[in-house]
Amino acid sequence: MPEQPLPITVVGIGADGWNGLAPAPRDALREAEVIIGSPRQLDLLPRPEVGAERVAWPSPLRPAVHGLLAEHDGRRIAVLASGDPMFYGIGRTLTEVLDGPDRLRFLPHPSSVSYACARLGWPMESTEVVSLVGRPLDTLTLALHPGRRLLVLSADAATPAAVAALLTARGHGAARLTVLEKLGHASERRLLGSAEDWPHPPGDPLNLIAVQLGDGPHNSLVPGLPDDAYESDGQLTKRHVRAATLAVLAPSPGELLWDVGGGSGSIAVEWLRAHRDCRAVTVERDAVRAERIARNxxxxxxxRLRVVSGAAPAALAELPAPDAVFIGGGLTAPGLLESCWSALRPGGRLVANTVTLESEALLAQWYRRHGGDLVRLAVAHAVPVGGFTGWRQAMPVTQWSVVKPDATASPAVEPPAGDAPLNTPQENAS
Incomplete structure (x- = not known):
């Protein structure tokens, strides 16, 4: 039998360093032949008590992990992590690179979030955590709701001021900020202030920001944001149709959406807002609109929305297989529907909207071939008519939605031959 590789011990360590470690993590570090960590973490270990070779992670870290572990294969390796390795830590990267946790032994330390909640008296289960380590600052925007408590994991010493500026720009200038530096260390420090009047210069890079939100703009999480939430040149799936479209696209955590013919990006944006693990790619042939989608x-x-500037179906060729596809434009482009249907995973959903007769006829053909639901969505808005009020009808939208069957499943019964219905009964329209 081939010799089993030696286990890798992942040791969580806090700002209090060696003195804060329990006996088991100390023993693991004493016994290690190689210890890998950041320069700051490695400097926390005493010499000569810990005599292992010390190796600092390069930057960028992730591409180097496999090679660095392979270089020291056959030796007792320990990896240092900040706090809990499996909470926004190196543990996730290691399990992914090594195809699972079987070779890993984790010895966690209290995370900065545990320390922060203990210092502030905030229940962990009702406190949202947002990491800005390696993530854009705008990631925080989705978590901004009146009255909520947030813990923001900082990227560096400049993050608190950047967070204060973003909160102010998003209408939450009255939010109270508490910056907790070097949690668990003897020189732990706390800085207080409001977002709009943040008075403190950059401090220690090892910090966490507690945000207590007060009154501020409403930030709905359900599909159907107001149309004026988007910057647009008119190419926008309108609010009520958008809500109906997201309902049949049915986003689920971890799933990938293709938004083909992105326009203003509203479908992909609200797909991603459904859950932080949702993924989306929007494809837009107009470069100006593609830039606008990124801003929205x-x-x-x-x-995190990925914007691809290019014409479909050619621009779809190198994209990962989707779990759902929305086609909001360009339906009559040769091969577009065929390319999307072929790429869609079994069990995935395809939804196409149109307002033109030509595209409607095409959807009727696909409905006849694959089944699904073909509906017409009609929305009217009340508007002034002289001194009275009347209805102004928006252009009706024809929508085809279908679930791609598993290859092993029995084929669906096709509708009878003849013209496919272009309308559903009135009670099915919204």
Missing amino acids: AAALGVP
């Missing part, structure tokens, strides 16, 4: 995504708290 940042302003609405989902800067």
Whole structure:
């Protein structure tokens, strides 16, 4: 039998360093032949008590992990982590690189979030945590709700001032900030202030920001944000149709959406707002609109949206397979529907909206072939008519939605031959 590789011990360490470690983590570090960590973490270990070779992580870290572990294979390796390795820590990277946790032994330390909640008297289960380590500042926007408590993991010493500025720009200038530096260390420090009048210069880079939000703008999490939440040139799936479209796209954590013909990006943005683990790619052939989509995504708290500037279907060729596809434009482009259907995972959802007769006829053909639901969405708004009020009808939207069957499933019964219905009964429209 091949020799089993030696386990890798992942030791959580806090700002209090060696003195804050329990006996088991201390023993693991004494016995290690190689210890890998950041320069700051490695400097916390005493010499000569810990005599292992010390190796600092390079930057960028993730691409180097596999090679660095392989370089020291056959030796007793310990990896240092800040606090709890599995809470926004190196533990996730290691489990992914090593294809699971089997070779890893974790010895966690209290996380900075545990310390912060203990210092502030905030229940952990009702406190939202947002990490800005390696993430855009606009990531915080999605978590801004009146009266909420947030803990923000800082990227560096400049993060508190940047957070204060973002809060003020988003209408939360009255929020109270508490910056907790070097949690658990003898020189732990606390800085207080409001977002709009943040008075403190950059301090220690090892900090966490507690945010107590007061009154501020309402920030709905359900689909159907007001149309004026988006910067747009008119190419926007309107609010009520957008809500109906997201309902049938049915976002679920971890799933990937293709938003084809992004326009203003509203479908992809609200897909991502459904859950922090949702993923989305929007494809837009107009470069100006593509830039606008990126601005909308940042302003609405989902800067992780990937924007591809190019024409479909050619621009779809190198994208990972989607769990859901929305086609909001360009339906009649040769091969577009075929490319999206072919790429869609079994069990995935495809939704296409149109307002033109030509695209409507195409959807009717696909409905006849694959089934699903074909509906017409009609919305009217009350407007002044002289001294009275009347209804102004928006252009009706024809929507086809379908779930791609598993290859092993029995084929669905096709609708009878003939013209496919272009309308559903009135009670199904919204």
